[in-house]
Amino acid sequence: MKKTWLLGFGFFSISIGWSLYNGFVPFYLNNYIASTALIGFLMTIDNYIALFLQPYIGNRSDRTQTRFGRRMPYLLIGIPIAALFFALIPFHTSLVTLIIFMVCMNLSMAIFRSPTIALMPDITPESKRTNANGVINFMGGCGAILAFSVGSLLYNIEEYLPFLAVSVIFLLALWVIFKNIKESRDALSYAIISPPKINYKSELNTPTVYLLAAIFFWFMAIQGMEALFTLYGVNELGLSKSASAFSLAFFSLSFVLSAIPCGLLGAKYGKKKVILIGIIGLVFVFLLLNWTDSVFALRAILLVGGMFWACININAYPFIVSTGSEHSFGTRTGLYYLVSSLAAIISPPTLGLLIDYFxxxxxxxxxxxxxxxxxxxxxxxxxxxxxLSKNT
Structure with a gap:
């Protein structure tokens, strides 16, 4: 569990980066673009990249052998580059330079995201993975809270400050992981020198296909909501930019508080049951949000919504991993992010187009x-x- 908490710093940096990106980059794009649909499309650049690169990187990391391990080389390359271009985003001088910085940042993020997440099942027995996923998502949720709360305060002082702060956090997280996690010592199956090449056809068994479809649809809902929520708060509720971004911190706060308990519930009662509770709960949360016009009610409902999202998100990744072998963790991590990326590609521009019309x-x-x-x-x-095992 100590190693899991330390690994959580990697997920912390990923989460704080994406949360800040989704919260504030739309405002930069809005300076140049009037169409919500086009803004939504440009916010999916990372997902187009991830759609093709992350499954390859995940599979490649399963078969990588270096003195630093299987996953660590991708972190050592990707994180410093991501930190550089993340810091450059607020210093763009035109739409072209903004998009260049966004693309470069997202390319580098795609290099290390799947290997970072795949480290969790590498160092964690199957029976403990829902608990471990709760821990790393707790860290990720803390990152989102900082992005929307402290990030909002820094943004009000100087727009570039939260981006510089996140870049520093990227580098600190890399240092913590590199110093404390050694794959040759901590990975459960590291002794296997040459794992077989993964057969995607065999990996896509029936349970996996159904799970991937479910993952696609719930990420359609969440990714679209998060990418366009700040614009919703400003245009529909009349909130300031910082107040709209800060409201999402309530969703993240509840997620953080619920992450570890939801992992424990998934381990005890089964991942599927807890996921179903989360899905049903979020249906009602989204319907209630549509009839909410006060900031207090908005944030109260988002608090509840974060709890239900934790029920889903904490148990989904261990569920996908449990349907395959120990040699395919990186591959299944890539498939997980491929589907979530595909949903994130489709969702913001589709919802943006619907918003333009309705x-x-x-x-x-x-x-x-x-x-x-x-x-x-x-x-x-x-x-x-x-x-599947009985604990799924």
């Missing part, structure tokens, strides 16, 4: 509908759970 009130109706599709897919998992 107004911001359509945002949460669409999110609730996507969650209902996720519910239908998760209920189908029962049909093909024969190869």
């Amino acid at each position: 107004g911001f009130e359509i945002l949460f109706f669409a999110a609730a509908g996507s969650m209902l599709f996720a519910l239908a897919c998760m209920l189908k998992v029962d049909v093909a759970t024969g190869t």
Whole structure:
């Protein structure tokens, strides 16, 4: 568990980076672009990159052998480059330079994201993975809270300050992980020198396909909501930019407080049951948000929503990993992020287009509908759970 907490610093840096990116980069784009749909499209650049690069990197890291380990070389290359271009984003001088910095930052993030997450099952026995995922997501949630709360305060002082702060956090997280986690010592299956080349066809068994479909639909809801929420707060509720971004901190706060308990619940009662509770709960949360016009009620409902999102997110990744072998952790991590990236590619521009035609009130109706599709897919998992352990 000590190693898991230390590894959590990697997830902390990833989460604080994406949260700040999703919260404030739309405002930079809005300085040049009037269309919400086009802004939503440009906010998916990272997901286009991740769609093709992360599955490859995840699979490649399964078969990498260096004196630093399988996963660590990707962190050592990707994190410093990501820190550099993240710091440059607020210093753009035009739409072209902004997009260049965004693309370079996202390319470097894609290099180390899958290997960082794959380190968790590498060093954690299967029976402890939901608990461990709760811990690293707790750290990630702390990162999101800092991004939306402290980041908002820094943004009000100088727009570049939160970006510089996150770049420093990237480098500190790399130092903590590199100094404390040695794959040759800590990875459970590190003694296997040449794991077999992964067969994607065999990895995509029926339980995995249903799970990936469910993951796609709940990320359609969450990614679209997070990417466009700050614009929703400003345009629909009349909030300031910082107040709108700060409201998302309540969602993240609840997620943080619920992360470890949801991991424990998943280990005790089964991952699928806890995920289903989270999906049903978020359907009602999104519907309630659509009829909320006060800041107090908005933030109270977001608090509840973060709890249900933790039920889903904490148990989903261990669920996917449990349907494959120990030699395919990186590959399955890549598949997980491929599907979530595909959802993030489709969701913001699609919701942005709907908003352009119907107004911001359509945002949460669409999110609730996507969650209902996720519910239908998760209920189908029962049909093909024969190869899953009883604890899934």
